[in-house]
Amino acid sequence: MxxxxxxxxxxxxxxxxxxxxxxxxxNHLTDYPTPKNLNYWWTFGGILTFCLITxxxxxxxxxxxxxxxxxxxxxxxxxxMRDVNYGWLIRYIHANGASMFFxxxxxxxxxxxxxxxYKSPREIIWILGIIIYLLMMAAAFMGYVLxxxxxxFWGATVITNLFSAIPLVGEGIVTWLWGGYSVDNPTLTRxxxxxxxxxxxxxxxxxxxxxxxxxxxxxxxxxxxxKKPSKDTVPFxxxxxxxxxxxxxxxxxxxxxxVFYAPNILGHADNYIEANPMVTPAHIVxxxxxxxxxxxxxxxPDKLLGVVAMLSAILILAVLPWLDTSKIRSAVFxxxxxxxxxxxxxxxxxxxxxxxxxxxxxxxxxxxxxxxxYFLHFLVIxxxxxxxxxxxxxxxxxxxxxxxxxxxxxAARNNESKIx
Amino acid sequence: MSEKxxxxxxFLFTATTAVGAVGAAAVVWPMIDQxxxxxxxxxxxxxxxxxxxxxxxxxxxxxxxxxxxxIRRRTQEEIDEARSVKMEDLIHPEKDEDRAKNPEWLVxxxxxxxxxxxxxxxxxxxxxxxxxxxxSHYDTSGRIRKGPAPWNMExxxxxxxxxxxxxxx
Numbered sequence: 125m126x127x128x129x130x131x132x133x134x135x136x137x138x139x140x141x142x143x144x145x146x147x148x149x150x151n152h153l154t155d156y157p158t159p160k161n162l163n164y165w166w167t168f169g170g171i172l173t174f175c176l177i178t179x180x181x182x183x184x185x186x187x188x189x190x191x192x193x194x195x196x197x198x199x200x201x202x203x204x205m206r207d208v209n210y211g212w213l214i215r216y217i218h219a220n221g222a223s224m225f226f227x228x229x230x231x232x233x234x235x236x237x238x239x240x241x242y243k244s245p246r247e248i249i250w251i252l253g254i255i256i257y258l259l260m261m262a263a264a265f266m267g268y269v270l271x272x273x274x275x276x277f278w279g280a281t282v283i284t285n286l287f288s289a290i291p292l293v294g295e296g297i298v299t300w301l302w303g304g305y306s307v308d309n310p311t312l313t314r315x316x317x318x319x320x321x322x323x324x325x326x327x328x329x330x331x332x333x334x335x336x337x338x339x340x341x342x343x344x345x346x347x348x349x350x351k352k353p354s355k356d357t358v359p360f361x362x363x364x365x366x367x368x369x370x371x372x373x374x375x376x377x378x379x380x381x382x383v384f385y386a387p388n389i390l391g392h393a394d395n396y397i398e399a400n401p402m403v404t405p406a407h408i409v410x411x412x413x414x415x416x417x418x419x420x421x422x423x424x425p426d427k428l429l430g431v432v433a434m435l436s437a438i439l440i441l442a443v444l445p446w447l448d449t450s451k452i453r454s455a456v457f458x459x460x461x462x463x464x465x466x467x468x469x470x471x472x473x474x475x476x477x478x479x480x481x482x483x484x485x486x487x488x489x490x491x492x493x494x495x496x497x498y499f500l501h502f503l504v505i506x507x508x509x510x511x512x513x514x515x516x517x518x519x520x521x522x523x524x525x526x527x528x529x530x531x532x533x534x535a536a537r538n539n540e541s542k543i544x
Numbered sequence: 545m546s547e548k549x550x551x552x553x554x555f556l557f558t559a560t561t562a563v564g565a566v567g568a569a570a571v572v573w574p575m576i577d578q579x580x581x582x583x584x585x586x587x588x589x590x591x592x593x594x595x596x597x598x599x600x601x602x603x604x605x606x607x608x609x610x611x612x613x614x615i616r617r618r619t620q621e622e623i624d625e626a627r628s629v630k631m632e633d634l635i636h637p638e639k640d641e642d643r644a645k646n647p648e649w650l651v652x653x654x655x656x657x658x659x660x661x662x663x664x665x666x667x668x669x670x671x672x673x674x675x676x677x678x679x680s681h682y683d684t685s686g687r688i689r690k691g692p693a694p695w696n697m698e699x700x701x702x703x704x705x706x707x708x709x710x711x712x713x
Contacts, residue, residue, distance in 0.1 A: 284679065288655045303585070310585065404662040408676075425692055427693070
């Protein structure tokens, strides 16, 4: 990186850059050396940035018409849908945008899992990502409460009641969260406030996430350290910008399909019934992106332990860099890990499926086995695999397997010694 | 001399930090406490209910503090069933005599102690209530018998104002 040497060409540019080095930053972002073998799984960072900005812009415009009051919220959402110019479009983009955001973030997370992007020296990037993911879930949950339909109300009741599982202070915490003795107007107004705040917290964390990424640079499908800049890298602009842009277009086609052809397919019909504290819907189900964790919650027959298991399932990801003992990053060179990886993917999909089904009979049994396996993967399989697995030889550089030899022998040697 | 000076400075440093911490806590507490139930919410603490029209075997559901309260006029069979249960069979042992002072009337919060859903009347394996959310079964005394809920449904504070009126809260 030649950041420090950068000097704007124009006099005005130099004058400005000496006082606020924004142009140095812009130059760093354009020239940023990126591994030249990044595949399309690496385009989801850019896609996620797009999702965040879409949610903020549509959210701001919705907030101009929405009324955060228990008596008026439901009607104001219908008012947005029927009366406000293009209100239907903005709301459908925002509601489906949340699903698209989670779709992209799950691909992004599972890409990290496959290529070992969470491993040293990228632990902080990973942990920041997990915090962003937690905040996304909080924002999505509170946003779902705002239309004040039946699912909004009962979802809020069930999720806030999770805190009542805490011994001694649980009930007090729940009353404090509600601002009353049940989910009601005070709960709605504070959820609206927090729902408005969280995206900006996420934005700040995304800046840190990218900053931390730009210190060691991107991981890559081969998972080796590379010399930067070298024949193994290309500048971010135009190479990655174009690739990300193309992937974003493909993603937007999927996004537009949901918005224009199936805007309610990911929602629940019950949420078009106004909240009623006297009647619980027959079947309370969270949004699809929370289903695996909901399945884990329900698979434990004890209230406190169920909540603990659900939270652990998320927080265990934060310590993943230390649970995975293998020195090799990419699953391409880890024949056993590759198989366990796909079993984990299947396991999470199964958890998602049983999370949407009633918690009884065979579904409950499947949920319990899948929950046990989820924890087994992280707590037993990954730590043991690092010692037992016979990994394949790792290339010395990105170019070596194709051209033979290495354009950067020193870096390659360095890699080799680390592997041994 | 210099040693004494250092001690004075240490004292000032500690004292300043301590006063600062107390001051910060004093400012933070109102920010936290403003989220607790406000005076207008607390003011709605009690409700009077006319129960004259309720016949045996039926349940009246009223809203109290934003939560449903079940007022069940129990049949003799339901009372017998509730009173004949052995304490060892209960997850949260409570005598029916303690839950329904007047055996014919069962007054309780219609809120599942698992995650706060409203259980359904006359359902479940124990002829009492069944919570559709996560499958908790309650008996004719509103006691948890099966499922993830940890406790029996709560009995609120209530009294008979006269033969036809119950005051909840």
